Amino acid sequence: MQEREITIIKSGRETPFSRGVLAQTLCQAGARMEIAYRIASEVRAELLAEERLTVEEEEVLARVRAKLQMTDALVVPRLDKWRILRETTEPVVVLIGGATGVGTSTLAADVARRLNIQSVIGTDSIREVLRRAISPDLLPILHKSSFEITAEDIRVPVEDDETVLFGFRAQSSQVSVGVEAIVERGLKEGTNLVVEGVHLAPEIIMQRYKDHPNVCCLVVYLSDEDAHRDRFYVRALGTSMRRPAEEYIAHFEGIRKIHDYITESAARAGTYTIENISIEATSDAAVAFVANRVSGIAEKARRADSLLLDTSRGS
Template identity: 75%
Template sequence: MEREIMVIREGREAPFSRGLLAQTLTQAGARAEVAYRIASEVRSELLAEERCRVEEGEVLARVRAKLQNTDALVVSRMEKWRILRESTEPVVVLIGGATGVGTSTLAADLARRLNIQSVIGTDSVREILRRAISPDLLSTLHRSSYNVRPEDVRVPMDPEDSVLFGFRAQASQVLVGVEALVDRSLKEGVNLVVEGVHLVPEMILSRYRDHPNVCSLVVYLSDEGVHRDRFHLRALGTAMRRPAEEYLAHFREIRRIHDYILESARRAGVRRVENVSLEAASDAVVEIVLGRVSGIAEQVLER
């Protein structure tokens, strides 16, 4: 029977886990196949040397030596992420983007790759507010983000203008709930990902845009044809969701909101990620978040 390797950290022992070690590497940006290969190599070496008890620092030193010649950037990130993980500093990621561009898919993938347990959509926040606030008080809150009618805004205007006016009104209402979530997360030191159409960069409080623990970005699709196709894919196998036809009937309004959010990101200096390829977009999002994480870790090191 193969003997178990115990890893010692601050006087406490825990079984060596290839999965956890590989997860640490993927959090730092290593490819999954590389991460698992290195974790397996380290374990095999320790078994061959009959090392049944080993300090965590030595395990990480072996990993760094294997990575140094192939991906020095991951080595740097790995150390910073480890320091951050052991600190009380939370990370809050805000992923904005119009309906259908893939914010929820990217948020879920980011959370999986960075081991963040809490992912909340702004649609869920809106649904809670709908239960608490009557349509007579805030009619825009009870519409889809792209389907606010001129009479809902209660201000005389051209129907064309009512699309963005109504969307901004709804976004400002939903952001009250989002701000409460972010404040709680920062206060309690809990990592959190929030995604959704209502995360308009210029409407997010400046204290969050400038906060070192909060990372904001916007997802987009420049090709309208690709955007249209996403609604058909979104409807497949999801009987509880609205059919693609309903979204496509309001595609013009959705694209107006899409372009408005993208321009808002440009004006606010918020990073933008095109989501044509999920893998490439996910890598880009992880890169942005890890860049922000590295900054927090450096601050922790300087204290």
């Protein structure tokens, strides 16, 4: 027997009801995935049981809000913001910084999935492009990992205990040129994207976009050194790392210096920080932060038609 289809009506336009699109929108507003899909399924089941095969979108939203009030009331105001935001051509850019090994890549992928953002770019990739264009004789700092830079690479007098941080700041400044170009292009063309990596130093590139309403800057950290060290072994087991964990552990003192500098500079710059103990909880916090951050865009939106249940458009 063919499954009956529910039609949603908004401003005279008809579109099929989609549990996937509705659940995705709830996730974008900060609802947890299992809750989002449960609510979407419950709403559909109720409409079918009532034989409501044609229904106004606002009625669907009213049912959704009522269910959210009982499970996660904080999502309700963010849902309305995301509804309006999806209608605009305004881009959303998320910058996720943090030291090597704290989980910026994993978080970026999860945040992008939940926000339906197709473009995820790592600063290591940007650095690799710059390496191809600039020789190591000209910029030797660019051609090493941030935690491997030596006094010989710096070429100016630096105290031994300052070498790691001086090198990191110098390399971050160099890579920030490429990051800024990508961010500016995304903003200009209306492209949603996530950029992640160690080179997103709060007092350098993030400071540049601190007050931009379309750009959401956040830093991930791990206060427990042992937990941070263990992440390299976990990564080595779960992925085909370019380097074995031992190579990172050999430079762990330098990595922690960079970690502490990033965390402290984030505090000085007023950049939002999240401790990444659990990727699920961290992703929830990041999505909630982005939803609240872009509320200014949502409030300025003017179009009346909603895309909440429109399967023909994506972010």
